[in-house]
Amino acid sequence: MSVMSELIERGAVPEGYKVEVFDGRVIMTPKSPEQDWTVSDVKDAVKASGIARERVFGDVLISFLGENDGAPDLTIIDSNAERRKNSYSCLDVLAVVEVPSEPEDEKEHVRNVRKYGRFGIDVYMIADPFKQMVTLMSEPHASGYGRVVEIPYGDPVGFTLATGERVVIDTGTFPTRDAGRA
Template sequence: MSDLIERGGIPEGYKVEVFDGRVIMTPQSPEQDWTVSDVKDAVKAAGIARERVFGDVLVSFPGENDAAPDLTVVGFDAERRGNSYSCLDVLAVVEVPSEPEDEKDYVRNVRKYGRYGIDFYLIADPFKRMVTLMSEPHASGYGKVAETPYGRPVVFTLATGERITIDTSTFPVRESR
């Protein structure tokens, strides 16, 4: 996967990930892009430097498939390793499902991100018109899950003390196929 990314082998507008030994190539929708952009703006407004916020950048998970979350926020001391970061440096991850009830985002990523201690996992779902914020990671997922309908703000504070407020009123929606 790393070699493919470094050689520029991923077509523009697509996201490629490896899950359970399978390569999944998904075209990014405009709704995904707009939502991620809105969240990135909120993260920057919280005073978090752009060097600590990125999208579709490889995050390595020891002994498991790597991932390229839609948006990742890392800690102050995060160490870049080529074109990737270690999951141990990740404070928060944001995913925007590309299809309704996306198992990757709602099941596999919940387990993986929780197991590796990522403090916050936020799913902004344009189909459900709902933001799910998970916290209190543990070995099989997250201990706390809060759902907020689009239109209401989502607020959380990173381990670094930085408080992020996301205005979801501008999040675009999609109809199920």
């Protein structure tokens, strides 16, 4: 059992915090209102596209064989994904959305790009309230993603999952955050 699994099983994660093990360190970060609102907007758009709510969730443990597990801000899984207690395998993940909690967050913009690409997660989207920009990545490979597109807040973002399902997100409602007040 991983450190993350043990924390979750014991209920040791305080309300309003996100806990992840990354590079052997336990990182506990309070969620910002901007993270919550952005994830809520994305989740609404995903469900509006016809994807069942059972396939869309946030802060749920995803296991990565041989690496630290994670709990992305929002995850979309395949319809035949197999639940393992309170987690899923990264092999069942079709898309991940992350909202950085601080400017130039290395975990979201560098380490997760490599990790999600290496594990073949088809779509990785970063909605950055500091840059007011969505970075949409696809075509995963061993060290990241082959296709990276930046879309300013206010413009729609669309992607197609490996299942053929199309998701379009209105980013005009995404909240922004001043980097000086991170």
